[in-house]
Amino acid sequence: MKIFTSAAKLQKWCREKKRNGRRIALVPTMGCLHEGHLSLIETARRKKADEIVVSIFVNPVQFGPNEDYAKYPREEKADLAKCRKARATAVFLPSPAEMYASDHSVYVNEETLSKGLCGARRPGHFRGVCTVVAKLFNIVGPDFAVFGQKDYQQAQVIKRMVRDLDFGIDIVVAPIVREKSGLAKSSRNTYLDEGEKERAVVLSRAVAGVKAGEKAAAAKRRLRKMIDDAGLETDYVEIVSPDTLEDVKSVRKGDVVLVAAKCGKTRLIDNGKI
Ligand code: PAF
16 A cells, blocks of 8 residues: 655656556545445445545644644544555545645635535535545546545535536445444544433434425424434534435425534534435
8 A cells, every 4th residue: 555645746656547547536534534434445446446545634724713623533553554454555644734835825615505504504614625625636636536425515515516627527425334323433423422422323313213295394393302302402404405405395205314413512413315
């Protein structure tokens, strides 16, 4: 497994691989790898990638000033071991200075799908995500990239960016990986104590608790109560149409339930398709 810290060196390596007809997959991550990430690598392999490039970069530009950038878990050594075991062929581990020149001044802004849900609560978040993902796409030039459905809005925003900016990269969205309890795997679960982990399971029950044919407003009220009664603080409960992320009035098959809530000090998200 090759390890790169230089964008230029990785770009050169990827271009060489492409010239030799190799099919490249990119799996962008912020590290602290868990089974959810490993399933993205596995998906890349199942989709017949010859080279699987995993990027590990806690992207400062997608964190707000009062968010957890400084304390976001960083486990470089363990992450590299996991990538090796999962048979990634290259890992990109850049420093913030490698990714952002001190006078960096170009950003990518998606202006519709980013507005609601997490975008409304985390101003600038998707601008930071789109910017770093666009940079990774330009560095690696993958045939396809794999993202997790856990960040449903993020996957939709990236698909839109790829379409509108003609990246010509296939975006593959892999299903959410859950603990036995139902809790969606997330690097931020490392912030939770045992009691919080038990309470947080309500989010997976909530997203599974909506049926086609229901009025969305009533379903959202019910889920909100369910989450708050479990001792979490609901941030949002929304039921949206899968591609436009617009609110629906009556729930139909294929719509998506998205929830965000604070469990203690930790903000968690989950979602599920009806
Ligand atoms: O989903 C994540 O871990 C991040 O938002 C991503 C896509 C790696 C960009 O920093």
